[in-house]
Amino acid sequence: MPVWGIVNQKGGVGKTTTAVNLAAGLARRGCRTLLVDADPQGNATTGLGIDKTAVSATLYDVFAALVDDPDAPDALRKAVVRTPENLDAVPATLDLSGAEAVLMNAVGKELLLRDALSPVRDEYDWIIIDAPPSLGLLTVNILAASDRVLVPMQCEFYALEGLSQLIKTIEVVKRRINPDLEIVKVLLTMHDPRNRLNNQVVREVEDYFGPKVSRTVIPRNIRLSEAPSFGEPAIARFPESKGAAAYVKFVDEVLSECGAR
Amino acid sequence: MPVWGIVNQKGGVGKTTTAVNLAAGLARRGCRTLLVDADPQGNATTGLGIDKTAVSATLYDVFAALVDDPDAPDALRKAVVRTPENLDAVPATLDLSGAEAVLMNAVGKELLLRDALSPVRDEYDWIIIDAPPSLGLLTVNILAASDRVLVPMQCEFYALEGLSQLIKTIEVVKRRINPDLEIVKVLLTMHDPRNRLNNQVVREVEDYFGPKVSRTVIPRNIRLSEAPSFGEPAIARFPESKGAAAYVKFVDEVLSECGAR
Numbered sequence: 464m465p466v467w468g469i470v471n472q473k474g475g476v477g478k479t480t481t482a483v484n485l486a487a488g489l490a491r492r493g494c495r496t497l498l499v500d501a502d503p504q505g506n507a508t509t510g511l512g513i514d515k516t517a518v519s520a521t522l523y524d525v526f527a528a529l530v531d532d533p534d535a536p537d538a539l540r541k542a543v544v545r546t547p548e549n550l551d552a553v554p555a556t557l558d559l560s561g562a563e564a565v566l567m568n569a570v571g572k573e574l575l576l577r578d579a580l581s582p583v584r585d586e587y588d589w590i591i592i593d594a595p596p597s598l599g600l601l602t603v604n605i606l607a608a609s610d611r612v613l614v615p616m617q618c619e620f621y622a623l624e625g626l627s628q629l630i631k632t633i634e635v636v637k638r639r640i641n642p643d644l645e646i647v648k649v650l651l652t653m654h655d656p657r658n659r660l661n662n663q664v665v666r667e668v669e670d671y672f673g674p675k676v677s678r679t680v681i682p683r684n685i686r687l688s689e690a691p692s693f694g695e696p697a698i699a700r701f702p703e704s705k706g707a708a709a710y711v712k713f714v715d716e717v718l719s720e721c722g723a724r
Numbered sequence: 725m726p727v728w729g730i731v732n733q734k735g736g737v738g739k740t741t742t743a744v745n746l747a748a749g750l751a752r753r754g755c756r757t758l759l760v761d762a763d764p765q766g767n768a769t770t771g772l773g774i775d776k777t778a779v780s781a782t783l784y785d786v787f788a789a790l791v792d793d794p795d796a797p798d799a800l801r802k803a804v805v806r807t808p809e810n811l812d813a814v815p816a817t818l819d820l821s822g823a824e825a826v827l828m829n830a831v832g833k834e835l836l837l838r839d840a841l842s843p844v845r846d847e848y849d850w851i852i853i854d855a856p857p858s859l860g861l862l863t864v865n866i867l868a869a870s871d872r873v874l875v876p877m878q879c880e881f882y883a884l885e886g887l888s889q890l891i892k893t894i895e896v897v898k899r900r901i902n903p904d905l906e907i908v909k910v911l912l913t914m915h916d917p918r919n920r921l922n923n924q925v926v927r928e929v930e931d932y933f934g935p936k937v938s939r940t941v942i943p944r945n946i947r948l949s950e951a952p953s954f955g956e957p958a959i960a961r962f963p964e965s966k967g968a969a970a971y972v973k974f975v976d977e978v979l980s981e982c983g984a985r
């Protein structure tokens with residue numbers, strides 16, 4: 464039951480698109496999968512077609528319950544929603560932006576998500592967590608709760624700049640809180656082979672991360688950005704598209720190299 | 725001397741690209757312009773070609789000085805760097821991610837940036853502030869210090885989702901801290917006319933914001949993403965490109981409608 468955090472503080476690099484299509488892809492391969500939306504924007508929640516106004520509990524409620532009572536047994540289970548993709552999800556809504564205030568005074572404020580997940584870990588083959596574009600308390604909670612980090616990386620110049628900060632944060636969490644934490648994969652996204660700079664950034668990322676860079680590169684593909692407007696992952700809505708095919712290939716790469724089953 | 729915050733918590737929508745090209749464009753039109761980089765990623769600093777390892781002070785130092793001594797007269801001036809574009813800039817480096825901790829216990833923690841800027845406001849015709857992709861304390865400082873908010877908006881489905889949260893935050897800052905705060909412009913970015921969804925999002929944004937939506941739409945253009953690797957704004961490095969032309973048109977629209985001079 465590996466727990467993967469999809470983390471990169473650079474904005475708009477494809478974290479949510481990767482989290483939604485990876486989780487849905489794992490579920491389609493028969494893995495019992497949970498997707499946790501830990502971004503107050505709640506894009507992963509929308510991308511899975513969950514109606515935010517109809518959910519009974521969200522990740523914010525899970526945090527609030529655990530701050531009140533560290534033993535609240537079913538805090539996370541109460542927020543789990545079953546989606547059409549044979550996938551479970553913990554939704555996020557705008558109230559999650561109040562999480563930092565709720566967590567700030569809790570003892571062990573960086574470990575609430577780890578504690579929330581521990582009662583349900585054995586029920587899943589995979590747990591995927593979508594992070595917001597920052598390295599604040601929510602993201603530290605994700606890094607503390609995860610076994611592995613998957614870093615989506617746009618093939619753009621500005622995206623290279625934030626890497627050292629991300630690695631530094633992961634190192635500190637690894638040293639102080641979660642000794643097993645490792646970057647397992649770097650996934651290049653929105654790649655346009657005609658773009659000279661994209662190819663240059665790819666070479667730099669491969670020099671930096673070596674074998675951690677996924678063999679699968681996700682191309683820029685309109686269908687990936689259209690799918691969320693239908694509330695479905697692209698691999699379900701546009702299975703013939705290049706973007707969906709690339710994510711399916713990535714899912715198979717992940718299962719063959721790190722498969723839980 | 726209008727102060728404009730370039731704000732949108734959705735990641736990767738073109739905040740930095742807009743801040744850099746707008747500020748450089750205003751400077752080329754003869755306006756005395758200051759660009760403040762308030763994002764710990766420091767992309768605007770890099771995009772202007774400023775060597776982060778060589779700066780004597782950053783926005784973090786400005787905050788630290790003012791927390792120590794609210795009357796520190798030259799806190800901001802000490803951090804100002806002159807760039808080749810006839811533009812002044814206050815750089816940001818990774819240490820800015822520690823700003824929330826520094827500000828957290830200061831009295832009036834949301835007003836440090838406003839106070840930092842007040843001694844220099846009269847020396848500039850325009851002050852442009854680049855925000856990080858979040859609605860935390862740094863962004864609230866920016867909203868409290870700004871007269872107007874410019875919202876770059878990617879023509880994508882997920883980008884629509886965050887708008888209500890952004891508007892809510894602006895409303896609260898306006899009511900409690902900064903009564904003059906208004907959204908002055910919504911700038912559509914990375915627009916691809918062949919993309920059906922892009923055009924659909926454009927219509928929805930125009931329905932929502934009406935005349936605030938800029939007549940200038942920034943096209944998706946490779947030169948805009950290549951320019952930062954040369955440390956220059958696209959309007960300087962690739963003046964013939966479609967992306968640069970669109971930003972120059974936007975600068976002229978801003979000057980004709982809201983010109984300081």
Ligand SMILES: Nc1ncnc2c1ncn2[C@@H]1O[C@H](COP(=O)(O)OP(=O)(O)OP(=O)(O)O)[C@@H](O)[C@H]1O
Nearest residue numbers: 474475476477478479480596653683684688735880
């Ligand atoms: N390979 C791709 N090709 C085309 N568009 C894409 C691709 N991947 C993602 N997108 C679109 O680009 C935008 C940014 O992607 P996404 O929202 O997944 O990034 P993110 O890292 O989660 O952003 P944030 O930092 O705001 O959380 C979205 O509108 C998404 O639909």
Ligand SMILES: Nc1ncnc2c1ncn2[C@@H]1O[C@H](COP(=O)(O)OP(=O)(O)OP(=O)(O)O)[C@@H](O)[C@H]1O
Nearest residue numbers: 474619735736737738739740741857914944945949
């Ligand atoms: N019109 C455009 N056409 C093509 N690429 C663009 C355009 N505008 C910006 N880019 C590129 O897209 C990426 C995201 O833009 P940018 O970094 O300016 O967004 P941002 O909102 O500042 O991101 P963040 O949320 O991380 O601060 C960058 O790599 C940038 O070079």
Ligand SMILES: [Mg+2]
Nearest residue numbers: 478479502506
């Ligand atoms: Mg996201």
Ligand SMILES: [Mg+2]
Nearest residue numbers: 739740763767
């Ligand atoms: Mg930026």
